[in-house]
Amino acid sequence: MAVIKHNTSTLSIGTTASANGLAAFEADTYETIGQLNEIGEISGERNIGSIKDINLGRMIKFEGSYDPGSIDCVFAYDPNDAGQQALIDAHNGGGYNFKYTLTNGEAIYFRAYVPKCAIGTGGDGDDHVMTLNVILARDKGIAVMAPAPEAP
Template structure:
């Protein structure tokens, strides 16, 4: 596929239903989020377990639990956007919501080219407004604390 830019990436919020496969996630009801200025980052990082033993000269390290982190998405504040409203409502709850991140990276050829898609469940841990100076868009940063795996469906030609 080659490298790709973030431009034209789409982020959507789903329901609180629990899914374990890409096929199940794909069947969720999705609401697109408009006016995103920064999608943020997410990915796995293992907790490092450290053992120091008196009968050994070196520290021993093992991989522990994996954490997919917190994706901070920055959205231009638009209370008329249904996606923005869904994020605000979700932040007020304790529930994990499904998210879909779709890149703009589908192949230029093929019978039915498809973009890469990432699915995950996350609680919205925070909602912070940035007011800035006179020449700054008012934005809201939503912290999506990812709970569980990120399921990636690679771009394909069909």
């Protein structure tokens, strides 16, 4: 089993073009968002519903609605970065395509809204930088995974 590190992975923002499969995601154009410092997990989960059955003396659980989840990201703020500017513009509304490229070349595609895009002031002291704190709220099911390109 190969371990994949994330130290040279990139996050890119695409367009608002509807993408429902790998071919559509790959056909979009993407701008790399620079200065990525942290990215949360890319996952979703199903809510669990339950009802108490007094006759049986137990809880009955069932699978509920699917929540595609949200991804928290932190960037070192760079007002001259085209990818960060595209992310700030995306905060004005609409769903966008995103591409997270792993170190081994695999790509994870997903659609998301940008409900939060805030500039952090950096805190106390000279060694802090301003940040761009973003939430990507995924709006569709499971992220689409593209395999790494084959080596020549």
